Each structure stands twice: as structure tokens, then as C-alpha cells.
Amino acid sequence: MGLKLYGFSHSTNTQRVVLVLNELKVPFEYISVDLSKGEHKNEDYMKIQPFGCVPCIDDDGFVLYESRAICHYIVTKYASQGTPLVPSELKANALYAQGLSLEVGSFDAAAAPLVYEKLFKPYQGKTPDEHSVKLFESNLLQCLDGYEKILSKQKYIGGNELTLADLYHLPYLTLLPQVGCNAVDERPSVSRWAKEILARPTWKSLMEDGVKGSA
Template sequence: MALKFYSVPYAAAGCGLVAMVLVEKQIPFELVVVDLKKGEHKTPEHLAKHPFGQVPMIDDDGFILYESRAICRYLAEKYADQGTPLIPTSLPAKALFEQAASIELTNFFPLVLKIATEVIVKPVFNLPVDEAAIAQGMADLPATLDVYEVILGTQKYLGGNEFTLADLFHLHSVPVLIEKGHDIMADRGPNVTRWWKDISSRPSWVKLKAEGIKSVM
């Protein structure tokens, strides 16, 4: 039985992260499209599986899991022996990976989420946009990315010299923000620029952005 992936059909936000892991790890899956505009994520059937009424979510032969980062970790570890290694196995390397993943979640993502809520989410539901919140998020980002510049001056990726989920997680909303005219990665230091070009031009991500998310049975 193929893994069922409940998602929007385009590579964005948490759905995009999970889709990229599925591609990088070469995992067959069935896409179950959830139409957010029609409120399909708030139906009794969906809420019975995901009590917060969100996407993404997976059903792995009856095992239900939601929250994109948890799903990505689960898939990376379950399919560790195939596709791209996304979580290191040695204890020191894994500790550095977890450190990098924590940096993304606590220092980078909250700022991106603040901007993405206004630029991406609110327009979908015809809600008023808070331009001040966008400006504040943009103003706060350089402090974090300046630290990234230092870290990436001594290693290729955020968690070391190998691409991991910690890097992949940065694709959550940034590409869509760039498409909508809020290029939060522009005019950064050379190390951040090199790193961002690397992770955002991976063939798996380029294909997902161009073609959307499709079932792979």
C-alpha cells in the first residue's frame, strides 16, 4: 500500500518540504489533494485524522502523522537506506544537524512566518494585510542571516558539509515570498548567497516548483 500524502498540489510551505523529502528519498506515494479554499481541511473526515485541520499529513499504512518537520524526520529515518541521506548517523554529526534544525526553527522560521502570513496566507482568505508586520519581519531578518554568514563561512551547509533536513527546512515559504516580490535572501553575504543558491536549485526542488506535486505510485 502506497503512502498517502494529504497536501495541496503545489510545492509551498510544509507541503513543499514533505514533497521534497519524498522526491529526494525516492518514496512512492499517493497524493490526496486537499482544497483549502473549499475548506476540505476542516471537514469532519479530515479533522478526525488531523485535529488542527491543516496540511500536510501522511497515512503510512494506517499510521497517521502530521506536522511537516515531524513527517520529514520520519521519512528520512524510515527510508535512510535509499535516496539522499538527510539525517546524519554518527552521534556528533547528528547533534550538529539537530543544532542547525533548531536554529532554523527558533531563529529563522518565526521571522519568515511573520512575513509569509501577510504575503501568502492572508490574501488567500481575503484578509487585510498588515504592511507594518511585513516591514518588521524584513527589518529583523538581517541579524539572523548575518550569523548564518559566519557559520557558512566555515562549512558548506548549516549543519556541516552535507545537505540535510536543516537546510531543506528553509524552503518552507521563502521561494513563494521571492515569487511575490519579497526576496528576503537578496543582497546577503557571499556565503549565504552561495548556500541559498545551492539549496534552492536542487533538481528535486526545481522539478517540484515547475510541475507541482504529483502521485508517484
């Protein structure tokens, strides 16, 4: 059967999983779940994803959801191929784990709702909440100030090796300029790091060609 990925092309979480699959050169079948048509709430889909969210994988009967959990599963199962994304040495792995926590607890916690307020809400015909926008902008600036200190001393957010912790940032690093946020470019070490990972061939291909399966 092989690995099936259920997702939506504009979903940042779907993009995160596709990126990791491509980095590790894992073949997969892509099954589109169109959120704009409500397909994620269909009875058949919710049998495999009880929250009605994307993405979700079915790996020969093993079903898993939540993008970061899926990525962890992929890099563990296919550790011997593609780009090494999880360091094994004790201290390097600890820095990697620290980077993972920073991404989800600080960066994503500010960037995701900021992009939602300024990009996705208007797309849905809703009005952004300006109080929330200011709060998320402030939180993001504080996060990036911390990142600047970290990245002035090490190459990547999880140490001196490229890891999942870096790749997880890519969807929102791409969207921030679209909502008028140039804070990344204003911090030299953060800018250097962001430009490097944004230039990865797998990410550029995903942005140019869209989400699709691989043979």
C-alpha cells in the same frame, strides 16, 4: 496500501514533505485537500487530522501530522535509500540538530509570518499589518546576518553535509523574492548556499510540475 499523503499544492508544509519523499525516492499516493474550498475542515478529514491542517500521512494505518515530524519519520524509515539527509557521526549530528533549531526558531519564525503578511493576506483580501511587516523583516535580517557568519565557515546550515535542516528552508527561500525581499542575495555566503539548494532537481521539479504522487 502504501503511504498516502494528504496535502495542498500551495502549502509550504506540504511541499516540504513531498520534497523529502522525492529525495528518498519513496512512492506515495497524493490526496489533495483543497484549503480554498474548506476541505481541511471536513468531518472526515478531521477524523485523521484533528487540527484540520495539512499535511498528514497515512502509512498503512499509521497516521502522522506536522511536516517536520513526517519528514523525520520518512528519513528514519527509509534511511537506506535515496539522499542521506541525517548524519550519524556524533558531532556532525549535533550540528545538524543545531541547524534544525535555527531553521524553525529563527528563519521560519521570521520568514513565514512575513510572507503571510505580504503575500497571503492580500490574496485573502486582507490588509497587511505594517508594524508586523517591519518587525518580521528586522527579525529575518538578523537571522540572515547570523547565517552569513555560519555559512562563511561551513557549506550548509547544519554542517558540511546536506541535511533536512537545509531542505526545510526551500519553500520560504523561494517565496521571499516574491514579497520583495532580496536579503539572501545581499549576503554572499547565504546566497551561495541558497542558490545550491534551490537548484536541486527534486525542488526544481516540484516547482515546475507541482505536487503529485509517485508510482
